[in-house]
Amino acid sequence: MKHTIAVLVENEFGVLSRVAGLFSGRGFNIDSLSVAPTNDETISRMTIVTRGDEQIMEQITKQLNKLIDVIKVIDFVDGSAIEREMALIKVTAEDESRAEVLRIVDIFRAKIIDVTPRSYTIEATGAPAKIDAILELLRPLGLKELVRTGSVAIGRGAKGWKG
Amino acid sequence: MKMNGAKILLECLKLEGVDTVFGYPGGTVINLYDELFSFKEIRHILPRHEQAGVHAADGYARATGKVGVAIATSGPGATNTITGIATAYMDSIPMVIITGQVPTALIGNDAFQEADIIGITRPCTKHNFLVKDVKDLALIVKKAFYIARTGRPGPVLIDLPKDVQIATTEFKYPDTVEIRGYKPTIEGHPKQVEKAVSLILAAKRPVIYVGGGVILGNAAEELTTLGRRLETPVTTTLMGLGSFPEEDPLSLGLLGMHGTYYANMAVSNCDLLVAVGARFDDRVTGKIASFAPHAKIIHIDVDPTSIKKNVRVDLPIVGDVKDVLTQILKVLEEQADKLEAFKKAIVPWSEEIEGWKARHPMGYKQAATVIKPQFVIQKLRELSDPDAIVATDVGQHQMWTAQFFKFNRPRTLLSSGGLGTMGYGLPAAMGAQAAFPDRQVIVVCGDGGFQMNLQELATLVQNRLAVKICILNNNFLGMVRQWQELFFDKRYSQTCMELPIDFIKLAEAFGAKGFQATKPDEVESVIKKGFATPGPVIMEFKVAREEKVLPMVPAGASLTEMVLAS
Ligand SMILES: Cc1cc2nc3c(=O)[nH]c(=O)nc-3n(C[C@H](O)[C@H](O)[C@H](O)COP(=O)(O)OP(=O)(O)OC[C@H]3O[C@@H](n4cnc5c(N)ncnc54)[C@H](O)[C@@H]3O)c2cc1C
Ligand SMILES: Cc1ncc(C[n+]2csc(CCOP(=O)(O)OP(=O)(O)O)c2C)c(N)n1
Ligand SMILES: [Mg+2]
Numbered sequence: 144m145k146h147t148i149a150v151l152v153e154n155e156f157g158v159l160s161r162v163a164g165l166f167s168g169r170g171f172n173i174d175s176l177s178v179a180p181t182n183d184e185t186i187s188r189m190t191i192v193t194r195g196d197e198q199i200m201e202q203i204t205k206q207l208n209k210l211i212d213v214i215k216v217i218d219f220v221d222g223s224a225i226e227r228e229m230a231l232i233k234v235t236a237e238d239e240s241r242a243e244v245l246r247i248v249d250i251f252r253a254k255i256i257d258v259t260p261r262s263y264t265i266e267a268t269g270a271p272a273k274i275d276a277i278l279e280l281l282r283p284l285g286l287k288e289l290v291r292t293g294s295v296a297i298g299r300g301a302k303g304w305k306g
Numbered sequence: 307m308k309m310n311g312a313k314i315l316l317e318c319l320k321l322e323g324v325d326t327v328f329g330y331p332g333g334t335v336i337n338l339y340d341e342l343f344s345f346k347e348i349r350h351i352l353p354r355h356e357q358a359g360v361h362a363a364d365g366y367a368r369a370t371g372k373v374g375v376a377i378a379t380s381g382p383g384a385t386n387t388i389t390g391i392a393t394a395y396m397d398s399i400p401m402v403i404i405t406g407q408v409p410t411a412l413i414g415n416d417a418f419q420e421a422d423i424i425g426i427t428r429p430c431t432k433h434n435f436l437v438k439d440v441k442d443l444a445l446i447v448k449k450a451f452y453i454a455r456t457g458r459p460g461p462v463l464i465d466l467p468k469d470v471q472i473a474t475t476e477f478k479y480p481d482t483v484e485i486r487g488y489k490p491t492i493e494g495h496p497k498q499v500e501k502a503v504s505l506i507l508a509a510k511r512p513v514i515y516v517g518g519g520v521i522l523g524n525a526a527e528e529l530t531t532l533g534r535r536l537e538t539p540v541t542t543t544l545m546g547l548g549s550f551p552e553e554d555p556l557s558l559g560l561l562g563m564h565g566t567y568y569a570n571m572a573v574s575n576c577d578l579l580v581a582v583g584a585r586f587d588d589r590v591t592g593k594i595a596s597f598a599p600h601a602k603i604i605h606i607d608v609d610p611t612s613i614k615k616n617v618r619v620d621l622p623i624v625g626d627v628k629d630v631l632t633q634i635l636k637v638l639e640e641q642a643d644k645l646e647a648f649k650k651a652i653v654p655w656s657e658e659i660e661g662w663k664a665r666h667p668m669g670y671k672q673a674a675t676v677i678k679p680q681f682v683i684q685k686l687r688e689l690s691d692p693d694a695i696v697a698t699d700v701g702q703h704q705m706w707t708a709q710f711f712k713f714n715r716p717r718t719l720l721s722s723g724g725l726g727t728m729g730y731g732l733p734a735a736m737g738a739q740a741a742f743p744d745r746q747v748i749v750v751c752g753d754g755g756f757q758m759n760l761q762e763l764a765t766l767v768q769n770r771l772a773v774k775i776c777i778l779n780n781n782f783l784g785m786v787r788q789w790q791e792l793f794f795d796k797r798y799s800q801t802c803m804e805l806p807i808d809f810i811k812l813a814e815a816f817g818a819k820g821f822q823a824t825k826p827d828e829v830e831s832v833i834k835k836g837f838a839t840p841g842p843v844i845m846e847f848k849v850a851r852e853e854k855v856l857p858m859v860p861a862g863a864s865l866t867e868m869v870l871a872s
Pocket of ligand 1: 396457458516517519522544545546560561562563564565582584585586587589608612625626627628700701705722723724725785
């Protein structure tokens with residue numbers, strides 16, 4: 144099962160390698176990881192997308208909590224979070240395919256952020272499934288380069304985690 | 307008062323109650339050693355290898371319960387500490403290791419004797435710190451000791467660049483420390499404690515399974531009270547030996563791969579297993595699927611990651627053993643009637659266990675002409691002081707010590723369980739002897755492992771540390787040979803120690819004494835001579851070369867599938 148976890152950590156030197164080392168050392172999967180400081184500059188927030196059965200997920204959250212530099216771990220259960228990801232996509236766009244690319248971009252409310260006579264660069268944001276979907280449509284047209292940020296997630300509702 | 311970093315570190319150590327450190331000088335700690343030269347409140351012991359220094363600090367910590375402290379220089383000094391740190395980490399031993407580092411401006415430049423010790427020790431420390439500014443030093447030391455000794459204890463490393471040792475600042479040691487990401491749970495949840503008592507009182511075939519957590523948490527007394535009050539059999543892991551007196555009839559001794567027949571049968575047939583400060587290691591469980599198949603499991607542990615890591619648990623209690631056991635004892639007190647009924651109900655179970663004990667007691671075949679290693683251990687027990695501290699190395703002799711010594715007190719067995727580090731025993735004994743100059747400290751080694759840190763004979767002699775070194779010499783890497791005998795058709799690939807070593811002369815070369823026994827009737831006199839001779843002594847016993855440690859549960863088999871002594 145896929146899980147999205149938010150991890151609030153001390154914004155300190157070496158914390159990323161502690162978290163990454165925990166996953167690699169214990170054989171846990173990381174599908175994606177993104178990290179940046181929060182509103183409180185002493186705290187960074189990571190969003191980790193990982194997979195595992197119930198027992199592995201329990202170990203992952205416990206092991207993360209055990210790290211001294213980890214302040215809080217939130218394992219978002221299904222539907223309890225809003226997830227977004229951004230992708231920058233460079234596609235081949237020549238002659239007849241130029242219009243097709245624009246149509247797709249339009250349908251997905253994406254943006255063209257760079258243009259050349261032979262390519263478009265697209266910025267797409269949305270739930271990871273939406274990014275997957277636009278990529279699926281663009282791929283046959285010729286994907287030259289792709290970069291995804293990995294998911295970031297925030298809980299639904301009024302309650303907020305400080306930082 | 308303004309001080310330099312080196313002096314601040316020493317002042318902090320003093321304020322943490324450190325009286326002894328084990329360390330080795332070098333370029334990046336030379337400033338620290340210069341301060342130490344005139345700092346009389348801390349005793350410094352110079353081992354002959356940094357690995358041994360860390361093991362000595364570890365032995366000191368295990369024997370005293372205090373935080374052990376070791377110092378090494380950067381680069382090779384620091385990398386030499388790794389095995390010692392990993393050993394302590396696996397067994398949750400509280401330690402602070404201080405390494406020198408190249409000046410901050412040079413870090414990352416492949417400077418002379420630079421090693422990324424923070425990176426290297428990240429997976430084998432509870433936490434580590436690089437001190438970048440002398441202003442942070444006092445707080446970091448405070449945090450390091452706090453982290454090392456609280457919750458699930460463990461080693462913490464402080465990497466201290468040379469320029470930080472030289473830089474000066476106003477020294478003030480913080481009174482308290484607050485780490486927002488680190489808040490160990492101490493008290494057990496009262497509801498869970500009540501449920502545990504109900505489960506216990508409803509059981510008909512209970513077993514208490516005790517691990518190193520009870521020793522680490524200084525809860526041997528509470529645990530012993532609980533076992534006796536419940537009249538319930540108690541089995542311990544290697545790390546738990548000494549937490550419940552093995553001479554008590556309720557003791558089942560060691561469980562697991564080389565555990566007793568009756569401990570393994572009891573665990574395999576119980577209807578309730580109360581795990582206290584134990585982590586369901588694979589040496590203990592054997593095949594997980596058939597471990598305690600009929601039992602409900604209660605698991606008391608301060609570290610949530612230990613719970614449900616390897617086995618299912620019906621009732622977890624996160625908390626410190628001492629607190630949780632005290633809570634349990636209190637709830638039990640309010641249920642005197644039920645307790646009486648419980649004790650009656652488990653009588654048939656106790657009888658069944660007595661039957662197993664009678665059928666396959668712990669034993670070995672005595673021989674007339676050759677010394678049996680188990681016999682040496684029994685004689686050591688008989689002739690040593692009741693409060694003697696026994697360190698072991700790793701191998702067959704370690705298991706025979708665990709099986710036959712009969713540990714009755716906590717912190718009297720020092721053994722590398724989790725990492726299984728050969729070379730651990732001698733320096734660990736050295737650390738314990740430094741802590742307790744007046745107690746008898748014995749180390750039981752194999753001929754192989756002894757050679758991994760034998761240079762420490764020099765440290766022992768120089769510091770008048772009267773460790774009694776008992777070498778069970780089988781001229782084999784015996785434990786590996788045993789596996790080769792059982793599982794590889796006796797193909798003894800590289801396990802025969804061909805060269806006969808004159809351990810007596812070796813002792814003498816270092817200024818120690820040595821005695822040797824080659825026949826069973828010499829064992830007692832050699833031990834007596836060894837104990838009576840002042841200073842460190844080697845007692846070498848030429849033992850039956852191909853003796854096996856039995857019972858044995860082959861790796862991956864169920865606990866009931868034991869190879870038994872015939
Ligand atoms: C050659 C060899 C053979 C071995 N054979 C065996 C064998 O047959 N049987 C055997 O038992 N072992 C054997 N071992 C040792 C084995 O590898 C493990 O080290 C050992 O079983 C672990 O013991 P433990 O479960 O008590 O855990 P420990 O490593 O002692 O862990 C302690 C547990 O207690 C918890 N804890 C710590 N402090 C507290 C506290 N204050 N409050 C609450 N909980 C706390 C910790 O979180 C941890 O979960 C062998 C080792 C070697 C080298
Ligand atoms: C540092 C290290 N290297 C290798 C091993 C693997 N090993 C475990 S027991 C053992 C044999 C130990 O031989 P010895 O010290 O003579 O003790 P014996 O088993 O003969 O009593 C070996 C090689 C180990 N545990 N530690
Ligand atoms: Mg040997």
